[in-house]
Amino acid sequence: MTPAELSPTPSEAAPQAHAPRTIAADAPFFIVINAGSGRKQNDETRAALERMLGEAGRKFEIRLVDNPAELADTAAQAVRDAKAQNGVVVGAGGDGTLCAVAGAVLGSGCPFAVLPRGTFNYFSRDHGVPSDPAESIALLLSARAHPVQVGFVNDRMFLVNASLGLYPKLLEDRELYKQQFGRSRLIALWSAAVTLLRRHRHLRLHIEHDGTMQEIRTSTLFVGNNRLQLEQIGMAEAPLLERGLLAAIAPRAVGRLAQIGITLRGATGRMSDADNVVSFAFKHITVTHPSKRRRLVKIATDGEVTWMNMPLDFRIAPEPLYLLKPEADVANANRS
Missing domain, CATH: 2.60.200.40 (Tumour Suppressor Smad4)
Structure with a gap:
């Protein structure tokens, strides 16, 4: 089996057309944090959120998950709250945590944002989201929600x-x-x-x-x-x-x-x-x-x-995930 034998057909290769969405200036943030990254990092993240979002006058709620088995339920509740208040769901953690939170967001109509806290952070880096906590929090206040593709296995x-x-x-x-x-x-x-x-x-x-x-x-x-x-x-x-x-x-x-x-x-x-x-x-x-x-x-x-x-x-997936991320030129500069 070679790439030529399994190359995409023209219909497969056509991208879906989805426009970016602008986030309301008063949209609240519902932030799901994986506590597995450590108490010190959690405290630093909370302090940065309180300072930066507080100064901007933005409402936010933090949902700290101590038990990984509760991550999906916590994310689902965050999505319900975000839908009711026209808010944004934010995942804070590594790629596995972000995937679990994004799984609850997909198809809900809610925008999704990330605060990278993992070892490799491939998802956030690929989309130009800064790894620096202050920079990624600042992005929440300025970015539009862009469509990004996700995959499924079963x-x-x-x-x-x-x-x-x-x-x-x-x-x-x-x-x-x-x-x-x-x-x-x-x-x-x-x-x-x-x-x-x-x-x-x-x-x-x-x-x-x-x-x-x-x-x-x-x-x-x-x-x-x-x-x-x-x-x-x-x-x-x-x-x-x-x-x-x-x-x-x-x-x-x-x-x-x-x-x-x-x-x-x-x-x-x-x-x-x-x-x-x-x-x-x-x-x-x-x-x-x-x-x-x-x-x-x-x-x-x-x-x-x-x-x-x-x-x-x-x-x-037949529909994209709407991710708060930098515009294309900035995102390319942040990918490394």
Whole structure:
């Protein structure tokens, strides 16, 4: 299977036309904060919000979530309150937290904003939202809500990526290392190297796309919805996300040393040069096991791991998420 075999048709590549929305000058903010980032950071965020939004005379409410199991319910209540008061729902945390809050916002008609507080912050960085707390809070007061695309795997939404196979295992191991040694990019990269050195099994997958079916053997299927992340690993499909498509990456079944070689190419921005990598852009694919039986598989979406039954439908959401973000020229300057 090659990019040419699974290239997007003209109808797939046409972007949806949605205009930005201006936020009312008195719109209140309903802010959902993941307490897992630490008390000190929470206190600093609260203090900055009280100072900056208070000086601007803007109403806001903070919903601090101590138990991750309560995040979805807290986000849903924030959306209900925002709808009743024509407000904005704000997620504060890493990509997983932002995805959970955005999942409640999508389809509600409410605008969405983010205060980045994670390790990698791919979603916010890709859309030009500053990582500096003061700058991201200031953006709440000035930005318009721009449409951004989100993806789904079955009924689960993702902002950045979704995957099965080796990649969810990498994420699980990374969390264990973070619990022992702290949260940093260096710890994340070290845990990935250790995981790649272990034995791992390959998947046999059938991928249906645009009326064709192809079988691949791979260690992992990675579906990206983040141009910055795809550019960092050197994928040629990265620009196609702006045409309303997702990008899939699947390294062919190879040994551990070859797998590490592919990973090193990705780390140096040369993944597309690897001979043993299948990649293509799409709007919708269905992934099944050759046996056609309902199989339970581990899926990762924006860093959160869960179980799903095959078949797996990866697709673009029919409507966008309206995100408070800088205008295009400023957003491009902030992407790094």
